Amino acid sequence: MHKAEIYQFLKKRRIWHEITEHNAVFNMAELRNVEVPYPEADAKNLFVRDDKKRGYFMITVMGDKRVKLKEFEKAHGLRHLSFASPDDMQKYLDVAPGSVSPFGLLNDAECKVKWFYDADFAKSRKQIIGIHPNDNTATTWLKIKDLVKIISDHGSEAEEVEL
DSSP: OOHHHHHHHHHHTTOOEEEEEOSOOOSHHHHTTSOOSOGGGBEEEEEEEETTSOOEEEEEEETTOOOOHHHHHHHHTOOOEEEOOHHHIIIIIOOOTTOOOGGGGGGOTTOOEEEEEETHHHHSSSOEEEEOSSSTTEEEEEEHHHHHHHHHHHTOOEEEEOO
C-alpha cells in the first residue's frame, strides 16, 4: 500500500484520521519546520535487523526520544541490532529511506517484521500517533489503538514497550 491506498483503507474502514500534507521530510529535525496539529504525537520509526539478517524489527517511538539499540537488544532478548539497508526497506516494507512507517508493515505479506511501539503513545492525553502514509510528504494522525488493531489484523506481531 502506498499513500493513496492508505487513505482509502482508512476511509473505507471509517477510522478517524487527519492528514497533514507537507514537503518531504527525512528526519525529525526537518519535521520541526513543518506546522502540524499534534507535534507531541510525532513518531520516529527505526527499521533494524539482527546480525544474522534473520530478525527484522520496526521500533516506533515518540519523536523526541532516542533509542539505545544495545539496551533495547538486552531488554528484549535480541541479537545485535543494526539499521536495515535500503534494499531491506524495499523488500520488506516497500518504502524508501525517509518513509519508514508502521503502515509499511501492511506491505509485509509474510509478516516477517515485528513491530515494537512506545507505550507513551497510549499514555498520552489524546492517544494519537503521527506517521507517514508510506510517503514522507505527509503525516497521518490516528489513534494508537486503531493503528495497533490495523497492524495486528494484518497478521504482524505488535508489542507495546516502555522506552
